[in-house]
Amino acid sequence: MSYNKAPSITAETINPRVKIIRYAPCGEIVKHAARLEQEIEENPASIPFQEIIYCNLGNPQVLGQPPLTFFREVLSLCDNPALMDRDEARALFSPCSIRRARRILNSIPSKDTGGYTDCRGIKCLRQVVADGITARDGFPSTADDIFLTDGATSAINLMMQILIRSHEDGILSPLPEYPLYSASIILHGGTMVPYNLTEDNGWGLEIFEVKRCLEEARSAGLTVRAMVVINPGNPTGQVLSVTNQEEIVEFCRKEGLVILADEVYQENIYAENKKFHSFKKVARSLAYDENDLTLVSLHSVSMSYGESGRRGGYMEVSGVAANVKDQIYKVASLTLCPNIAGQILVSLAMDPPKLGDESFESFDKEKEQIRSSFCKRAKTLEKAFSGLEGVTCNKLEGALYLFPRLHLPSAAIRAADFEGVSPDIFYAHRLLDATGIAVVPGSGFHQASGTIHIRCTILPDERKIEAMVARLRAFHKAFMNEFRGSQQVMNDLRR
Amino acid sequence: MSYNKAPSITAETINPRVKIIRYAPCGEIVKHAARLEQEIEENPASIPFQEIIYCNLGNPQVLGQPPLTFFREVLSLCDNPALMDRDEARALFSPCSIRRARRILNSIPSKDTGGYTDCRGIKCLRQVVADGITARDGFPSTADDIFLTDGATSAINLMMQILIRSHEDGILSPLPEYPLYSASIILHGGTMVPYNLTEDNGWGLEIFEVKRCLEEARSAGLTVRAMVVINPGNPTGQVLSVTNQEEIVEFCRKEGLVILADEVYQENIYAENKKFHSFKKVARSLAYDENDLTLVSLHSVSMSYGESGRRGGYMEVSGVAANVKDQIYKVASLTLCPNIAGQILVSLAMDPPKLGDESFESFDKEKEQIRSSFCKRAKTLEKAFSGLEGVTCNKLEGALYLFPRLHLPSAAIRAADFEGVSPDIFYAHRLLDATGIAVVPGSGFHQASGTIHIRCTILPDERKIEAMVARLRAFHKAFMNEFRGSQQVMNDLRR
Known part of the structure; x- marks a missing residue:
């Protein structure tokens, strides 16, 4: 046969558009974090922290945010409608969750959620x-x-x-x-x-x-x-x-x-x-x-x-x-x-529970707790980043992320260059290796050229955030000292 | 400004690849069925049947197939893990559903299913x-x-x-x-x-x-x-x-x-x-x-x-x-x-329940019921289609569809042509209008040129399938007679 074989599927022959795209929130930093997590499990003494704090992705519940009870009650009833016909259900579910689940199921022609x-x-x-x-x-x-x-x-x-x-x-x-x-x-x-x-x-x-x-x-x-x-x-x-x-x-x-x-x-x-x-x-x-x-x-x-x-x-x-x-x-x-x-x-x-619905108060309370906890954590982290040497941090008005700007010593920038990575990636990897805090380098978001940012979610568990901030501060201080120091050394050498 | 405005989004300016694709199982026939369904609701006397039998899509549960209890129990427990800690749960869920849900939740780092x-x-x-x-x-x-x-x-x-x-x-x-x-x-x-x-x-x-x-x-x-x-x-x-x-x-x-x-x-x-x-x-x-x-x-x-x-x-x-x-x-x-x-x-x-698991027997029984019902319905419909005049039907070995081939009178083909549609579409719409049975015309699957097929799922509810077959038979007979008749008339005229 005179035709060439089709190339089998290789990194060279896949769609080139796939190759050029980047999705940093699930990119290298997360893979590295997963490797560290594995090491913690296998050889905890080799790692200076006990857990990874995933601040790379807006993923609240993975960091301990509780789900809203009403949501989960309705969901479990819709998944398993047989529950609703049982007396025991009345002890396990709020009446308005049962009513809502019934209403949803009745709105589906087959009265079930499978099709x-x-x-x-x-x-x-x-x-x-x-x-x-x-x-x-x-x-x-x-x-x-x-x-x-x-x-x-x-x-x-x-x-x-x-x-x-x-x-x-x-x-x-x-x-x-x-x-x-x-x-x-x-x-x-x-x-x-x-x-x-x-x-x-x-x-x-x-x-x-x-x-x-x-x-x-x-x-x-x-x-x-x-x-x-x-x-x-x-x-x-x-x-x-x-x-x-x-x-x-x-x-x-x-x-x-x-x-x-x-x-x-x-x-x-x-x-x-x-x-x-x-x-x-x-x-x-x-x-x-x-x-x-x-x-x-x-x-x-x-x-x-x-x-x-x-x-x-x-x-x-x-x-x-x-x-x-x-x-x-x-x-x-x-x-x-x-x-x-x-x-x-x-x-x-x-269409959340309304005043008069049995779940209204608890739903509202749970939602307000989440909201005020977001606020509290945002303020804590904003203050923490703003207080770091050489860091300016946007005031967080909404969403789930801080995007602080770092002004790093030129020696750190040279060190990054030496390692063949941009300074934000260098900083983020150092931070992860030293503290277990996973943030996303700003280049993953196409930050303006010549600037250095990281994106950090405001989602760490309230009970852990103070310890995290302490680790962040200690790391940053050591980082700045290390490169200020090496800068000093280089300046000394030049003299 | 000398540049043209970008055209706003119109059928002329959307991605042409979108325009040429077709997805018949959710295409015109379903839209027409939905209109009929609306009419049944609003003016039942105007329609010769009381419900649409959706044989267009492999969608078993919508046509009455019950879900597997084990699946739904585990799902509802994973949705709402709080249930597992309640005494009432023991009356509502099989022990192996509870064990499985716990195992799944424990395998998720946050021990919950939200993130x-x-x-x-x-x-x-x-x-x-x-x-x-x-x-x-x-x-x-x-x-x-x-x-x-x-x-x-x-x-x-x-x-x-x-x-x-x-x-x-x-x-x-x-x-x-x-x-x-x-x-x-x-x-x-x-x-x-x-x-x-x-x-x-x-x-x-x-x-x-x-x-x-x-x-x-x-x-x-x-x-x-x-x-x-x-x-x-x-x-x-x-x-x-x-x-x-x-x-x-x-x-x-x-x-x-x-x-x-x-x-x-x-x-x-x-x-x-x-x-x-x-x-x-x-x-x-x-x-x-x-x-x-x-x-x-x-x-x-x-x-x-x-x-x-x-x-x-x-x-x-x-x-x-x-x-x-x-x-x-x-x-x-x-x-x-x-x-x-x-x-x-x-x-x-x-990884279904195994011998020894509390749900094993009921799971197996439910699954076998579904399987044997599939078999029974497949045979009933295969026989029904094969028994129609001018229809040959593949023997169903697997999957969920029959794809019978229709040999229609030439007058029917001309009538379709007159309406500007292919004969399979003509037949499927006539069938739907007369019986409420929604099948997909074979052209939606790129049948071989010059052939006429329809795709019909084997999924109608067992309790309704005999009545459906009777309607199908009556329709087909009338359809063939109508066009054989008109052919006769045309032949008579030519003589």
Whole structure:
């Protein structure tokens, strides 16, 4: 036969777009942490700490945040409906959990949670989500615009699939970035058009900068299709002002850009003078309706509620013609349906127990405990980072991350260079090796060139955070002394 | 400003690959069924039946198949671990469900099911799956080769993302096809290289035909990267013989093709002389190891266990270098992790209760009931279709579908043509309108040109199947008479 064999699957022959993407929150630092964890288990004496504190990922429950009882009661009843018919259930479940589970099961044609659902999710649950959005925003939302999804991530991938035709299609996306965006844009064959957030202005979004980037991209021949806005910000933690959001809405409307509003941290707001406003609410308040602007809003149960591994989320798509929605439906149908536990949880998040429901008080108390604990931990860590020599730390307004900037001695930068890594990676690995604290190097988020950051979640267990801060302080001091010292030595040698 | 605005999102400006894909099992026929369902609710007198029988999708539980008690008990305990500490739980759950749930929770570092897990799934659950494969095949499997996934679908998409670099990369895939394959190949920018199954030979896979297609594709400049084999077949229901599988293994090894073995129907075998053999087992039996061949095997809890909406599955990747596995890991990490309920279920499916476990007998009985009911329903429907005038029906060896071939009067074909649809679509819509039975037209599976098929699942509730068959018979008879009649009229006119 004269034809060449197809190459078998090797690192050289896989899709090159896969090779260039990076997803730092689950990248090298986590693999190294897992290796250390293994060593702790096998030879604890060889490691100077007893456990890894995973501050790499917004993954609250893994670090000890308790789940909301109401969520879990409803979930276990829906998974095992036989429980509801048993007398014992009355001792184990709150009446309103039982009522809610019954209502959910009755809304499913087969009265059970096993089968595929509509690929957008169970209709009644989509209605619950739409009603929740209506109540939140004061502007109507309809079940027809709601797609339940396996977390926000699958919604992002779905929209990139819809929007991107070729590498000549660009998506405006913030820097520092949440790296899923660049990865998803690249994997789907498009071009990321980055715009910079301004660190000196509390990581603010400046519309003239976005405009500059848009025009530059257009000059280069790109068709820019959408603008990603993450509010509250990841990894930057800022909460946009309404005025700023209005500018963005005006800009996207004028320029014909879809707004991809990543609003997964909408419940995670700590600054007292800040409040969450959805982009849809802002647009409707400006009297822009479906005909003026296409808006896609994402939310999930992963961050505010910590049910990350459940993969529950929704996407609200407004200002999209029916024939486009049909195409979105078709792409959604390729994965058959979002998982049912995730669907149920997102409906509970958008329709929590109300005053008068038996679970109302306990639910509210548990939720408030989580929120105030987030606040407390954010403040503790913000103070800790700000107090470190050569470190400036953004004030955390929302989301789950601090993104402190490090000013390291030039000898540390040279040492990193000597090891062939960037200074943030060098610092993060040293920190992990010395303390067990796993943070993500800022280069994983495309920090501005010449700057050094790390991203650290605010999620360590309250009971462990003081000890963690002490370890962080001791490490940082030793690190700075080591490289200041070596700098001194080098300076001495030069003299 | 001199640049054009980006076009807003319209059916004309979305990704053209999205527009050309089709996914018939959730396509027009289902939308029409949903409209009819709405009408039944609003104006029952206007519709000649009281319910839609959804035979379009392998979705067992939606049609009344009960879930396995053990699965649901473990799931509800893992969702709500507080239950296990309560005395009442002993009355509500089998001791081995409690033990299993405890074991699963203890294998998760946070002892709870809320957080993100490793993007491949919880390590211990991957080990359980690997052990299950080892026991099934008699050849070793390792947790390192296992990726838990949100159903088999997400594994297919993931592998296409890895394999496809451009439209010059081809994937061999069977016709009639399960349309997810063509959709996924197209969406990821590749080219499907179809090979035909032979209807006259019980939908057998003939290796010379595959070879012909491979060579033709190579002549056309394609690099063929993988061969998809669905065994048992969808929509064709055949179970490959070991000899046939050996030929496929030899062929793929020689030609350097990855085998993508879709083995999701491995538990659904009805022919007494047939047995499931995984491609890995066949390859290892031929003494081919990891160095000889790359094999990807997919399985899920959707089909055999009916837990479709849970989205639980696994992918076993063998014969892949560590640096390739790192890249697969990276793509998997972009969706953070498979949903936890799905992870748990797939581990239960691969490690069911054993002799001596309290749930063993009831589990076995429930499973056997499902299996024998599948057999019974398959036989009833096979007989029903075979008994229809002008219909030949494959013998169902495995999977969940019949794919009968219709020989319709030429007047029916002309009538379809007059309505601008293909005859299979014409027939399926007439069937749905007259009886409420929703099947998928064969063109949705790329049936051979000039043939007319429909795909019908074997899943209607046993209690309803006789009535359904009676309706099907009456419809078909009337349909044939109508068009035979009109043919007669036309012939009369011509005379």
